[in-house]
Amino acid sequence: DAGVTQSPTHLIKTRGQQVTLRCSPKSGHDTVSWYQQALGQGPQFIFQYYEEEERQRGNFPDRFSGHQFPNYSSELNVNALLLGDSALYLCASSFGSNNYGYTFGSGTRLTVV
Amino acid sequence: GDSVTQMEGPVTLSEEAFLTINCTYTATGYPSLFWYVQYPGEGLQLLLKATKADDKGSNKGFEATYRKETTSFHLEKGSVQVSDSAVYFCAPQSGGYNKLIFGAGTRLAVHP
Numbered sequence: 572d573a574g575v576t577q578s579p580t581h582l583i584k585t586r587g588q589q590v591t592l593r594c595s596p597k598s599g600h601d602t603v604s605w606y607q608q609a610l611g612q613g614p615q616f617i618f619q620y621y622e623e624e625e626r627q628r629g630n631f632p633d634r635f636s637g638h639q640f641p642n643y644s645s646e647l648n649v650n651a652l653l654l655g656d657s658a659l660y661l662c663a664s665s666f667g668s669n670n671y672g673y674t675f676g677s678g679t680r681l682t683v684v
Numbered sequence: 685g686d687s688v689t690q691m692e693g694p695v696t697l698s699e700e701a702f703l704t705i706n707c708t709y710t711a712t713g714y715p716s717l718f719w720y721v722q723y724p725g726e727g728l729q730l731l732l733k734a735t736k737a738d739d740k741g742s743n744k745g746f747e748a749t750y751r752k753e754t755t756s757f758h759l760e761k762g763s764v765q766v767s768d769s770a771v772y773f774c775a776p777q778s779g780g781y782n783k784l785i786f787g788a789g790t791r792l793a794v795h796p
Contacts, residue, residue: 613788616783665782
């Protein structure tokens with residue numbers, strides 16, 4: 572049973588560019604959440620998608636946007652990249668908004684130069 | 685707002701030592717509580733969970749008890765191994781859609 576799959580694993584971008592990160596949730600899961608983890612810090616909640624809609628958002632600017640597809644996979648887009656956007660981006664999936672926890676992917680390491 | 689406080693690391697122990705990592709939280713209602721572990725270069729793995737007061741979560745020798753009166757969820761293990769070296773995150777679920785709230789994590793280093 573495949574868990575959460577994220578691509579790419581590593582990415583280097585230049586300031587001002589745009590980036591798209593991808594996530595396939597665990598089989599049977601319909602909800603996808605995205606987190607940003609800066610080096611040495613805990614993950615910070617970006618947003619959550621359910622039924623192809625963003626239903627909750629953390630304290631991130633509009634440069635961060637997302638999408639969920641009918642097969643429950645998701646994309647995270649970041650526009651006008653800043654050096655401070657360098658981080659590990661984690662995708663987590665769950666079934667609905669249950670209280671049994673989330674399954675995390677291994678993340679995409681984004682470096683902005 | 686909702687938050688979690690963990691003891692600062694790094695925590696350095698010898699193999700077979702007793703481990704405690706303290707965690708306290710503030711959250712509305714009665715959140716489910718989780719411990720996640722992150723090994724170098726990897727994502728987060730669910731270690732254990734507790735969904736109501738006085739529940740004890742356990743896995744791989746690790747334990748934590750949901751203490752509602754002290755809003756705490758301390759992680760313990762009786763005898764750590766070198767392979768337990770990782771960063772540990774305490775995380776309550778919060779809000780209408782149960783997002784996870786993370787602190788800075790506690791790095792554990794176990795030496796032979």
